[in-house]
Amino acid sequence: MTDKPEISAIELKQLTFNYKASGWQLHMPALKLAKGQHLFIRGASGSGKTTLLNLLSGIARVQTGELYVHGLPMHQLSGGARDTLRAQQIGVVFQQLNLIPYLSVLDNTLLSSHFAGQNKTDSLARAKALLNRLGLPAALQQQKASALSVGQQQRVAIARALLPKPALLIADEPTSALDSENRDAFMRVMLAEADTNGCTVIFVSHDASLQQYFKYQLQMDQLAQGVQPC
Numbered sequence: 731m732t733d734k735p736e737i738s739a740i741e742l743k744q745l746t747f748n749y750k751a752s753g754w755q756l757h758m759p760a761l762k763l764a765k766g767q768h769l770f771i772r773g774a775s776g777s778g779k780t781t782l783l784n785l786l787s788g789i790a791r792v793q794t795g796e797l798y799v800h801g802l803p804m805h806q807l808s809g810g811a812r813d814t815l816r817a818q819q820i821g822v823v824f825q826q827l828n829l830i831p832y833l834s835v836l837d838n839t840l841l842s843s844h845f846a847g848q849n850k851t852d853s854l855a856r857a858k859a860l861l862n863r864l865g866l867p868a869a870l871q872q873q874k875a876s877a878l879s880v881g882q883q884q885r886v887a888i889a890r891a892l893l894p895k896p897a898l899l900i901a902d903e904p905t906s907a908l909d910s911e912n913r914d915a916f917m918r919v920m921l922a923e924a925d926t927n928g929c930t931v932i933f934v935s936h937d938a939s940l941q942q943y944f945k946y947q948l949q950m951d952q953l954a955q956g957v958q959p960c
């Protein structure tokens with residue numbers, strides 16, 4: 731009996747995306763990432779990091795080429811199907827943190843497990859514990875998101891992304907407002923949670939000092955040449 735080949739977490743082929751308004755184009759010939767790998771992507775401002783993450787998370791639609799996330803053809807899915815896939819399997823932290831300002835820290839965190847259709851009692855206990863580990867104790871968990879510093883909001887955003895135990899975590903400059911102590915705690919909690927749950931991580935930043943946390947590292951210009959994480 732032959733084993734079935736393992737499905738990659740991410741596989742893309744000749745991916746392109748063109749902004750009509752500016753004419754800027756992303757072209758990525760190939761990228762293959764195994765399940766559970768943690769990849770750090772570095773690139774200058776304007777090199778296309780956010781555009782790539784928007785494609786990988788299904789927020790933007792692939793224009794030409796192929797993109798598979800856990801074997802699912804993102805390039806063929808409707809916007810609604812990509813939204814469902816994101817809610818159920820992909821945790822995202824973008825530069826605009828998209829917290830709901832009038833909801834508490836805890837309720838903001840719980841939104842992701844609600845949209846993933848998960849059990850509320852389990853999610854509540856896990857959310858409290860995750861927030862604690864990220865340095866947001868019980869008293870802060872009851873505060874409205876609008877009352878938090880940007881660094882505190884970044885930690886809520888990663889707790890929200892991790893809570894449903896996504897298969898894939900996508901993070902765009904998620905530590906930009908953190909001091910070094912909170913940044914280290916953030917990286918440790920994020921990567922430990924990802925390892926526990928077998929979650930693949932794609933983490934984008936200008937900050938070269940964060941590379942030390944990742945076994946796999948690539949620059950945007952290497953990705954544009956088809957260099958593979960290995």
Ligand SMILES: Nc1ncnc2c1ncn2[C@@H]1O[C@H](COP(=O)(O)OP(=O)(O)OP(=O)(O)O)[C@@H](O)[C@H]1O
Binds near residue numbers: 752781
């Ligand atoms: N909505 C848009 N319309 C037209 N051009 C855009 C749009 N968004 C981004 N671009 C262009 O696409 C290129 C890549 O942008 P992108 O935001 O992906 O870069 P980035 O590497 O994430 O930058 P930063 O590190 O500054 O966030 C830039 O040159 C930018 O001008």
